Amino acid sequence: MTQVTLRQEDDTLTAQLAGEIDHHSAAALREQIDSRVRAAVPAVLALDFSAVTFMDSSGVGLILGRHRLMDSLGGAVTVRHAPPGVRRMLAVAGIECKD
Amino acid sequence: MKAWNTVKITFPSKSVNEGFARSAVAALASQADPTLEQVADLKTAVSEAVTNAIVHGYPDVIGTVSLTASLLEGNVMRVVVADRGVGIPDVARAMEPLFTTGGPERAGLGFAVMESFMDTVKVRSAPGKGTRVTMTKRLGGR
Numbered sequence: 485m486t487q488v489t490l491r492q493e494d495d496t497l498t499a500q501l502a503g504e505i506d507h508h509s510a511a512a513l514r515e516q517i518d519s520r521v522r523a524a525v526p527a528v529l530a531l532d533f534s535a536v537t538f539m540d541s542s543g544v545g546l547i548l549g550r551h552r553l554m555d556s557l558g559g560a561v562t563v564r565h566a567p568p569g570v571r572r573m574l575a576v577a578g579i580e581c582k583d
Numbered sequence: 584m585k586a587w588n589t590v591k592i593t594f595p596s597k598s599v600n601e602g603f604a605r606s607a608v609a610a611l612a613s614q615a616d617p618t619l620e621q622v623a624d625l626k627t628a629v630s631e632a633v634t635n636a637i638v639h640g641y642p643d644v645i646g647t648v649s650l651t652a653s654l655l656e657g658n659v660m661r662v663v664v665a666d667r668g669v670g671i672p673d674v675a676r677a678m679e680p681l682f683t684t685g686g687p688e689r690a691g692l693g694f695a696v697m698e699s700f701m702d703t704v705k706v707r708s709a710p711g712k713g714t715r716v717t718m719t720k721r722l723g724g725r
Contacts, residue, residue, distance in 0.1 A: 507634040508598035514688065538605075538623075540630040541692040549688045569623050576699050577692055 488513050490520045497526035502535035505543040514546060518553060527559050533581075534565035543570070544577040586653035586661070588614060593649045596641040596666070598634075600648070605629040608652045608662055615658050617722040624700040625660065625720060631693040632664035632716045638689070640668025640714055658723045659702075665715040671708040678706065 486503035499517050503509070521529060529550055533539070551561045566574055566581040574581055590611050594600045605626040612625055629650070636648045651663040671677045678698075683691030697704045701718040708714040 504602060506598075506601045506630050507638065508601050510688070511598075538626060538630075540627050540634065541696050542634065542689075544692055545688045569627075572623075572700075573627070573696070576696055 486513065488516050490516070492524055492526065495527035496530055497521060497524055497528070498530040498532055500532045500535065504538040505536055505546065506538070506540050507542040510542040510546050514549060517550060521550075521553060521557070525557055525559070529554050529559060529561045530564055531561065532564045533567065533570045536567065536570055539570045539573050541573065541577070544573060544579065547577075547579060584655040584657060584659060586655050589651065589653040591649070591651045593647050596637040596644075596646045596648050596668075598637055601630055601633050601637070604633045604648075604650055604664075607650070608660075611652050611654065612660055612722060615654050615660060615722040617660075618724070621720065621722050625662070628697045628700045628704075628718055628720075629662055629664070631696050632662070632718065635693050635716070636664055636666040636668065636714065639671070640666035642669065655719075657721070659719055659721050661717065661719045663715065663717045665713065667713040670710040670712050671706070671714055672710050674706050674708050 486509035489500040491498045554561050563579060563581045565583055571581060592607060608629045609622050609626050612622055646668050649665045653661045655661055676682055678694040680695040681691040683689040697718060701720045703719045705717045
């Protein structure tokens with residue numbers, strides 16, 4: 485089952501993603517993350533993929549959409565702890581993963 | 584090449600079926616002794632093709648998506664994902680990376696991912712008649 489756990493520390497909001505990210509599951513993840521971002525307005529949104537077991541390009545869309553949202557709020561997005569399968573997808577999209 | 588095993592499934596274009604479709608293909612692929620990376624590649628490409636059918640083939644209605652997965656001689660897997668939806672007016676343009684009509688939350692990388700993760704990808708489409716994506720990948724070799 486896909487889920488996200490949100491944790492705020494100082495000015496960074498970390499979204500710990502888990503499970504399979506596809507077009508079906510991305511909608512719920514997007515709603516939960518955006519709701520918290522709009523309430524907390526963090527300087528950094530850290531998307532942690534360490535517990536993600538599958539991701540197609542819908543996950544890339546999730547990252548790009550959050551980048552646009554954070555940019556509009558004056559903040560930034562970082563992508564962290566992507567496992568090899570997710571890194572392959574990020575490479576196709578030209579997205580850098582910071583561990 | 585002749586198929587030695589084939590699975591055909593049809594399902595409504597509901598997003599909840601994306602996971603079902605890629606799992607079904609992975610289960611069939613396991614008969615060809617694939618590597619874990621090959622299975623991951625197959626699942627990703629199938630997820631992209633099925634998502635395209637759901638999002639772009641049937642943007643306003645629930646239609647039928649058909650998936651045919653075959654294991655061919657030479658340990659090649661062929662996957663065909665077809666819909667009878669709206670079709671693609673310009674296939675070449677649709678296959679360009681970052682091109683999308685799916686809104687700001689779509690990356691426009693579906694075909695680029697299929698081409699990157701599979702050995703061959705062919706797309707046939709006609710406006711008003713639907714789209715058919717045929718992909719192959721050689722499995723095994725561990």
